[in-house]
Amino acid sequence: MINYHFDWSVIARNMDRFLAALGLGLGLAVISLAIGCVLGLAVAYARVSPRRWLSGPAWFYVELIRCMPLLLLIFFIYFGLPEFGIYFMDKTQSFVLTLSLYAAAYMSEVFRAGLASIPKQYVEAAKAIGMRPWQRQRYVVLPVMFRITLPAISNNLISLFKDTSLAAAIAVPELTFLARQVNANTFRVMEVWLTASAMYLATAYLLATLLRLVERRYASIR
Amino acid sequence: MDFSMTPGTFLFEAWQARFSLLNGLSVTIGSSAITIVLATLLGILVGITLAYGWWPLRLLARLYVDFMRGIPVLVLILFTYYGLALFGINVPAFWAGVIALSAFATAHVAENLRGAVQSVPAGQMEAAKSIGLRFDQRLRYVIIPQAFRRMLPPWVNTGLEVVKGTTLLSVIGVVELLLASQQVMARNYLIIDFYLLAGAMYLAVNFALAQLGGMLERRFSYLRY
Numbered sequence: 001m002i003n004y005h006f007d008w009s010v011i012a013r014n015m016d017r018f019l020a021a022l023g024l025g026l027g028l029a030v031i032s033l034a035i036g037c038v039l040g041l042a043v044a045y046a047r048v049s050p051r052r053w054l055s056g057p058a059w060f061y062v063e064l065i066r067c068m069p070l071l072l073l074i075f076f077i078y079f080g081l082p083e084f085g086i087y088f089m090d091k092t093q094s095f096v097l098t099l100s101l102y103a104a105a106y107m108s109e110v111f112r113a114g115l116a117s118i119p120k121q122y123v124e125a126a127k128a129i130g131m132r133p134w135q136r137q138r139y140v141v142l143p144v145m146f147r148i149t150l151p152a153i154s155n156n157l158i159s160l161f162k163d164t165s166l167a168a169a170i171a172v173p174e175l176t177f178l179a180r181q182v183n184a185n186t187f188r189v190m191e192v193w194l195t196a197s198a199m200y201l202a203t204a205y206l207l208a209t210l211l212r213l214v215e216r217r218y219a220s221i222r
Numbered sequence: 223m224d225f226s227m228t229p230g231t232f233l234f235e236a237w238q239a240r241f242s243l244l245n246g247l248s249v250t251i252g253s254s255a256i257t258i259v260l261a262t263l264l265g266i267l268v269g270i271t272l273a274y275g276w277w278p279l280r281l282l283a284r285l286y287v288d289f290m291r292g293i294p295v296l297v298l299i300l301f302t303y304y305g306l307a308l309f310g311i312n313v314p315a316f317w318a319g320v321i322a323l324s325a326f327a328t329a330h331v332a333e334n335l336r337g338a339v340q341s342v343p344a345g346q347m348e349a350a351k352s353i354g355l356r357f358d359q360r361l362r363y364v365i366i367p368q369a370f371r372r373m374l375p376p377w378v379n380t381g382l383e384v385v386k387g388t389t390l391l392s393v394i395g396v397v398e399l400l401l402a403s404q405q406v407m408a409r410n411y412l413i414i415d416f417y418l419l420a421g422a423m424y425l426a427v428n429f430a431l432a433q434l435g436g437m438l439e440r441r442f443s444y445l446r447y
Contacts, residue, residue: 004308067382067428068421069389072400076417079407083414165294169393176296183300189308193301201292 010188011195017178022199025174029161031096036103036160037153043104044111058108065105071166074098078170095167103160110156114149115141147218154211158204165200175199232415239406239416246402247423253320253398254385254427260324261384262377265331270361272336283332290329296390298322303394319391323384330380338373339365371442378435382428389424399423 011018046058065073077098078091089097118141126136146153168177179196183189227234236243271283290298302322306313313321342365350360392401403420407413 064425067425067432069386069400069424071389071392072417072421072424075400075404076421080414080417162292162294165296166390168296176294176300179297180300183304189304193297193305196297197289197293197301200294200297201289204292 004190006191007188008191010182010186011191014178014182017182018175018195018199021173021175021178022203024172025164025167026161026203028092028096028099028164028167028172028174029157032099032103033107033153033157033160035096035100036107036156039100039104040107041111043108044115047108047112048115062105062108065102066109070098070102070163071169073102074166074170077101091170092167092172095164095170095172099160099163102163103156106156107153110149110152111145113152114145117148118144150211150215150218154208154215157211158207161204161207162200230410232412235406235410235412236416236419239409242397242402242406243399243419243423246397246399247427249316249397249402250385250388250399250424251427253316253323253388253391253396254381256320257323257327257384257388258381260320261327261331261380264324264328266335268328268332269335269339272332273339274357287329287333290326291333295323295326295387296393298326299390299394315394315396316391319388319394319396323387323391326387327380327384330383331377334373334376334380335369338369341372342368371439374435374439374442378432378438381431381435385424385428385431 043058043061046054047062049055049058074095078094081089081094122140122144123136126140131139164174165176167174168180171177175196179192183192186192227237229235268283268286271279272287275283299319299322302325303315303318306318306321346364346368347360350364355363388398389400391398392404395401397405399420403416407416410416
């Protein structure tokens with residue numbers, strides 16, 4: 001450090017690229033969370049189902065994904081799926097698929113806990129006023145469950161956002177990839193990594209604050 | 223999958239690659255073990271600072287933990303790998319990775335310990351004070367034993383995260399299980415088979431670790447209040 005002279009002009013020159021890369025990472029996280037929520041809800045319903053042929057595979061899926069390193073999944077889907085004759089995905093789509101499958105496993109655990117925490121009386125009351133099974137889910141169970149699980153969903157969004165850094169491994173041009181590239185081209189090690197860290201940190205913090213506002217807005221109806 | 227032992231089949235190639243794969247597995251397990259031990263020791267220190275520290279120290283610990291939890295591990299690893307050289311510290315990629323992973327896991331252990339310690343009812347601390355125990359005795363004999371059971375499940379989870387996190391060391395060129403498998407694949411193009419094999423090995427390690435955690439939890443389930 002003694003002889004290190006900071007030169008922030010490299011960062012200033014590349015700021016638009018840094019911001020675009022950050023935006024890409026954020027977009028990947030949001031899309032994956034959205035797909036992951038839908039899939040995760042299906043998996044959660046499968047897991048609480050009394051039918052063994054539904055709950056068994058769902059349990060297996062969740063445990064499998066949760067024991068696998070994300071990087072391994074990314075490589076497996078990116079390099080492995082073409083072996084099965086699936087060629088149509090570019091690296092970004094392949095990464096979104098991986099992160100969605102990964103998010104689905106974690107979200108399903110969140111939703112399962114959410115479903116379990118809904119008082120039985122709610123469903124019974126819905127039954128008593130003559131709601132059909134899907135109406136009970138649509139108007140009673142799901143709205144309450146989403147409110148209960150909102151903090152966990154936002155936590156997952158933040159950790160998914162941090163996980164988008166792994167997309168650098170298959171050359172998706174998000175923030176970590178760009179930082180590595182600029183680092184390799186200019187050797188401004190401290191500037192590049194401090195900038196990348198600060199951008200991740202600031203975005204994560206901003207997301208957390210924003211989501212806490214959303215939580216407060218919706219927590220009132222319990 | 224063809225199960226005959228001729229060149230080009232999975233079994234043959236896996237047998238040919240057994241030493242590099244086992245070597246990769248040992249690097250994965252070794253780096254995880256070092257990281258878990260380091261992170262636990264440092265995490266206890268930082269966690270106790272978070273819970274009871276003098277306020278400037280507590281602020282520092284809080285900043286450290288929040289920073290570590292806001293930055294992706296991969297960025298930390300790359301930062302450490304490229305950054306340490308600037309301080310004149312020339313460490314091999316393995317140690318740069320272990321340092322970064324430990325720094326990350328320390329924050330998790332610390333936060334987890336803080337939560338566990340603060341969940342012990344305040345009356346316990348007061349009672350320990352009133353019978354005249356010193357601070358270290360209060361922690362050693364009263365608080366930590368009760369907090370221990372609370373922090374066990376998240377601690378095991380951090381351990382699993384660390385094992386999964388060691389795959390990121392492949393990015394800076396540490397030949398752990400993932401990179402070792404990829405090197406084997408580069409030789410024989412059996413991509414699916416060797417990713418599945420690597421996956422099964424990770425599954426085995428993580429499953430064993432989770433079982434160990436479960437055993438510890440049952441062993442210490444009498445610590446309850």
